Amino acid sequence: RKEVEQDPGPFNVPEGATVAFNCTYSNSASQSFFWYRQDCRKEPKLLMSVYSSGNEDGRFTAQLNRASQYISLLIRDSKLSDSATYLCVVIAGNTGKLIFGQGTTLQVKP
Amino acid sequence: DGGITQSPKYLFRKEGQNVTLSCEQNLNHDAMYWYRQDPGQGLRLIYYSQIVNDFQKGDIAEGYSVSREKKESFPLTVTSAQKNPTAFYLCASSTGPHMNTEAFFGQGTRLTVV
Numbered sequence: 145r146k147e148v149e150q151d152p153g154p155f156n157v158p159e160g161a162t163v164a165f166n167c168t169y170s171n172s173a174s175q176s177f178f179w180y181r182q183d184c185r186k187e188p189k190l191l192m193s194v195y196s197s198g199n200e201d202g203r204f205t206a207q208l209n210r211a212s213q214y215i216s217l218l219i220r221d222s223k224l225s226d227s228a229t230y231l232c233v234v235i236a237g238n239t240g241k242l243i244f245g246q247g248t249t250l251q252v253k254p
Numbered sequence: 255d256g257g258i259t260q261s262p263k264y265l266f267r268k269e270g271q272n273v274t275l276s277c278e279q280n281l282n283h284d285a286m287y288w289y290r291q292d293p294g295q296g297l298r299l300i301y302y303s304q305i306v307n308d309f310q311k312g313d314i315a316e317g318y319s320v321s322r323e324k325k326e327s328f329p330l331t332v333t334s335a336q337k338n339p340t341a342f343y344l345c346a347s348s349t350g351p352h353m354n355t356e357a358f359f360g361q362g363t364r365l366t367v368v
Contacts, residue, residue: 150296178356187344187359188297231296233357240304241312242287242346242357246296 145170148234150245157252161222165248167232168214176235177208179217181228182247188231191217222252257281260345260360267332267339267367275330275363277345284350286328287357290314291342300343303328304350332365340367 150167157163169177177194192199194206194215205218219226232245258279267273277286285304289297299312303322317336322328328347332339342364348357 176355185342187362189359190356193356239310240285240350241299241302241310242285242348243299244289244297 146246147171147236148232148243148245150232150248152246152248154249154251157222157250159222159224159252159254161252162218162220163222163250164219165217165230165232165250166214167216167245168212169232169234169243170213171234171236172213173237174213174234175237177215178233179204179206179215180231180233180244182231183228188244191230219250222250224252224254226250227252258345258347258358258360260343260363262363263361265363265365267365269367270334272331272333273365275332275343275345275365277328277330277360279326279328279347279358281347281358282325283347283358284325285348285357286322287346287348288312288318288320288328288330289344289346291344291362297344300330339365341365 148169179191180188181191182188194208198207203220207216229247229249231247234243261276287302288300301320303309306325319331344362345360346357349355
């Protein structure tokens, strides 16, 4: 079983749609969680950190469920510019490793 | 400007040759990481270092070597033992794995074996 798992998609949605991605992790000692965005042939860039209480940044909402060991990302009112790959990232608490999921590809269409 | 710099951006290597990828950061970060990304795939951890003069193997360390003699530098050598080295290599740094802070990435090096 992979340490961090994501549905690779692709998710094809129309502009204005709401879309949600989930990510599961296997190490219960994991302590820090992030969502990164990666555009084609570019380096990943931080989209948002994920806190236990949940957090929101404009159209983006991230949530953490420690009991079920998953994190989620919700994008509301999708824009064409949201088309990218979204990477779930976990810091393993017992090793300090920064572990990436496979990524979920989002295509927003006009 | 503060940041993390990888060089070169593109690198071509003949089979059987070793090659070293550079990664430098001026963010005063303790932790540094090397990842490999293949087309359509996620990032796989090669090596990571949480402090100067110390590093650990990641999930795919075979055929690679690193050093961490200085805080700001974490070079990666792709040796001839790496059977399929053509890939996109990404270096990252963070304040520390237990600091709950984001990792910053360099722009990556695309290595092609010819």
